[in-house]
Amino acid sequence: MTEQTLNGSDVRYRAPYLEWAKTRPSAEFDLAGSNILPCSLDDLPGGREAIALWGANDNGYAPLMEAIAARYGAQASQVTTASGTSGANFLVYAALLSPGDAVLVERPGYDPLLGAARMFGAATIRFDRTFESGFALDPDRVRRAISPRTKLIVVTHPHNPGGVAADAGALHEIGRLAEQHAAHVLVDEVYLDATPLASSRGAIRGDVFLRTSSLTKSYGLSSLRCGWVIASEALTYRLRRARDIVDGTGSIVAERLGALAFQHLDRLNARAHQILRTNAHLVGEFLASRRDLEWVPSVGTVVFPRIRGVNDASAFAERLMNDTRTAVVPGRFFEAPAHFRLGYGGDTEKLRGGLERLAGALDAGGR
Structure with missing residues (x-):
């Protein structure tokens, strides 16, 4: 392997955040993740008995597709299974995009949503969800960005990294704009089940929309890659x-195992919501105590604060990790370098310890 290959200079497509997430040092207090605390097999009654190496799943395992459809108000004939939500999003790009097409992607945003479009020869055009607007989804920004080349508009609901829900009226208007331009709207709902807003799916109606999700983020079942x-x-x-x-x-x-999980999904959902109620309270108290931070309230598993007077929080995040073994995600990976993403879906005591160390680092000078 050449030095050029080793340093990545000949890699055609990259997702810098995921590369960082997979290669960063292990943290004692990991506030960088966005998952709910992982389940054990004991949290899935019948899991050991359900494991088998056979079954018909040529177009997806029928019991799983039927469970997904029943849960989310669809027909099994409308469900495509995938390897996690990222795999589901990739299938949407693969099915809808051709070289020369344009994809509208929100900013700040999750970088695989950019890289996947480039793999299919599509241009990525950005529309902003600004901090000043509370990371709101603004149809006027989409209207200004859309063109005859646009084939797909990509929205995360709740927003990643901001944790803010998309307004139902805004989604409806963006769907109308897409129809006028013979485009579609991809709504990534991977965090939605962990919020009090899961019923807002009712606002997403019509063939113009494609909805993606998984058991990964909201249920503590990331290892299943069930999307x-x-x-x-x-x-x-x-x-x-x-x-x-x-x-x-x-x-x-x-x-x-995914089909089995759907049999227990209400209980797993209650587990996730209990974790988030406790942890969100801790994070809310922490943020309210910090005059050196600005933030937008989140409904998801992450929040995206920024340090007052700091243009790039990368050095702070690196120092936090080196000095205290506490990890947050530098905002540069979401094209918002003044911010950092803080996840609070994990172990409560680890979160408490991480927040204490974060406070200490800010007190020492968050620059």
Whole structure:
């Protein structure tokens, strides 16, 4: 392997945040993740018995697709299974994009949503969800960015990294704009089930929308990589044929366990909400005590504060890790370098310890 290959200079497509997340040092107090505290197999009654190496899942495991459809108000014929939400998003790009097309992607945003579009030869055009607006989804910004080349508009709900819900009226208007331009709207809902706003899915109606999610972030089941797309039947056919090329089928072991998880989803959801109620209270108290931080209230598993008077929080995040073994995500990975992302879906005592060390680092000079 050449030095050029080792330093990545000949890599055509990159997701800098994910590369950082996979290669960063292990933290004692990890506030960089956005998942709910992982479940154990004991949290999934019948899990050991459900493990089997056989089953028909050519177009997805039928019991899993039926469970997804029942849970989210769709038909099984509208469900495409995928490897996590990132895999689901990739299938949407693969099914809908051609070289020369344009994709509108929010900023700040999650970097794989940019890299995947580039892999298919599409241009990424940005529209802003600004701190000053509370990271609100603004249809006027989308209207100014859309063009005849636009084939897809990508929205996260709640916003990653801001943790702010998308307004139902704004989603409706963006759907109308997409229809006028023969485009579609991808709504990434991976954090939505962990919020009090899951019922807001009712605002997302019509064949113009594709909804992606998984059991990964909201239920503590990230290792299953159980994701899906819900779309019209016509688009679902295209998505399934895209999966034929991408990875053929999913893991029958994971899909059987995913189907079992749906039988216990209400209990797992209650577990997640209890963790978040406790942890969100701790984070809220911490943020309210800090005059050196500015933030927008979050409904998800992350919040995205910024340090007053600091243009780039990267050095602060690095020092926090080196000095205290506490990790947060530098905002530069979301194109908002003044910020850092703080996750609070994990272990409560680790969160408490991490916040104490974060406070100490800020007191020592958050620059």
